Amino acid sequence: MIRIATLAAAALLALTAVPAQAEDATVTLTFETGARTGKVMVALFNSEASYQSGQPVAAQAVDASGAVVAVFGDLPAGDYAVKAFHDVNGDGQMNTNPFGIPNEPYAFSNNAPANMGPASWSRARFTVSGDTAQTISIR
Numbered sequence: 001m002i003r004i005a006t007l008a009a010a011a012l013l014a015l016t017a018v019p020a021q022a023e024d025a026t027v028t029l030t031f032e033t034g035a036r037t038g039k040v041m042v043a044l045f046n047s048e049a050s051y052q053s054g055q056p057v058a059a060q061a062v063d064a065s066g067a068v069v070a071v072f073g074d075l076p077a078g079d080y081a082v083k084a085f086h087d088v089n090g091d092g093q094m095n096t097n098p099f100g101i102p103n104e105p106y107a108f109s110n111n112a113p114a115n116m117g118p119a120s121w122s123r124a125r126f127t128v129s130g131d132t133a134q135t136i137s138i139r
Contacts, residue, residue, distance in 0.1 A: 031068040048121040081124035082109035
């Protein structure tokens with residue numbers, strides 16, 4: 001009888017000693033926009049290389065007529081960054097002037113400033129280790 005109780009206790013201890021799997025996280029991004037037309041185009045990057053090459057791990061187009069919220073779920077812990085622009089006229093692209101300067105509002109995670117090009121990865125990067133939320137102002 002004592003032997004069975006000892007085995008049961010050992011089995012219970014072994015089950016509780018197994019490390020839990022890290023749960024996937026959700027990133028919720030709320031965008032402040034100046035206009036209620038078109039869509040906010042959001043790209044989520046999970047490395048500096050993907051950020052530089054423009055190859056997002058996920059992307060969304062969010063209607064700007066109401067609350068502008070993009071939710072990315074099932075993300076493993078790690079570093080991420082966001083590039084977004086407000087496609088005010090709804091043509092599906094970032095409109096620019098003849099010199100390549102954007103005519104439509106844009107923003108980056110952490111509200112990182114852009115200087116002669118997109119914000120750097122180091123300024124836009126944020127760490128996800130659980131559910132994460134950010135408010136980003138598109139200007």
